[in-house]
Amino acid sequence: MRDFEYIAPKTVKETLDVLDEYQEDCKIIAGGQSLLNILKQGLMAPEYIIDIKNLEELNYIKFDEKDGLKIGATTTHRSVEFSDTIKEHYNVLSEMERHLATVQIRNWGTIGGNLCIADPTGDVAPPLLAMDATVIIANKDGEREVTVLDFGVDYYETVVGPNELLTEIRVPVIPSNTGIAYLKYRIVEGDAPIVGAAVAFTLNEKGACKKARIGMGGVAPIPIRAEKAEKMFEGEKITDTLIEEAAKVASEETTPIPDIVASAEYKKRVIGVYVKRAAKLALTRAEKAAN
């Protein structure tokens, strides 16, 4: 690892000033669970490291019935996993976190860092996509809200500029009669997923589908939604046959990158299976919520 200058700002404002000053010459470290590996491999050699790990200002989980959920960027995976607020209103996030990486990584890694590293297999993005989540990105001159859908640009690349900081993740209030599930495929506990699918169904009074969302990870350079498959559900009674057909369409919407673990064809097939399973579980949960 190359030497660097180390700066640990005490506030968000100070962080934004430092980022503005050093731009491309600096890199943010949050938990460093991904960044340190990149630095150790010499893939990157920033002159300045800006440490936000101990920025308590961004370590929070807040909820209200109007604006929904707000998670500060430096909140650890483990805090999300154990949060009673999240278990009560967004349990799918707690379930997702329980199986993200390992206890050791969850204790130090942050939810903001997970989104910003933009590994397409990341576990955090698919359930956020299924819930229409957004993120707040700040720079010295102000902040903007971007959907998680528009957050990724390419493989390991996001819309966050060199002078910018992701400060918050927002998830709208979950409508009543909604069921959400996230399932992923991996070889052993602790491994990063090969593919993952999150499905959310909101049912209308008649029990048919009012709204469907399908978020997918590991099947394109960035996390994506299966928008064609989502449309097949809307207004329809959700049956096993419909789930089967929509899962096929979802699989066709993917453009997986082959890697050492799996070929593109393999990922395309497996995501179909996971969309199907997640859809069935989401439906069961939505029906339970409606009763």
Add this chain to the structure above:
Amino acid sequence: MKKILNVTINGTPYEIAIKPKTTLVEVLRNELNLTGTKRSCNAGGCSSCSVLVDGKVVNSCSVLALQVDGKEVTTIEGIADGAKLHPLQQAFLEHGAYQCGYCTPGMIIAGKALLDENPNPTKQEVKEAIAGNLCRCTGYVRIVDAILATAKKLQEEAK
């Protein structure tokens, strides 16, 4: 340029000048000669380097040392009570829960983190708690047994 790190390790406060790129495991092993903590993959993938930071188990190879400034670190050297082994250490001995021993400090630290949070875990919870700790020798049965036996023993002692 070196920076000063103030950290409490196994109850002893230290003030150490380090290069900012130094990881926690490097401070422990190279600066303080606390070689009980093992470094294997150096990439977050094996957890042999597990230590507790403010009671939470982390991979010390994947923590920038300056990030633990002001915090308390516990390593395998810090859990025994003088000459009396920690109950988990004793249970690992009694169950033969190791062969080469390279994963053992990490396993015991991960086990301790679990029992501190959840004194009465199920077998599944034990497995999840050490899911990141790789052992290439023994398999996991005796390790899981040792942690469960410790939980039981501590529960009984507390009665």
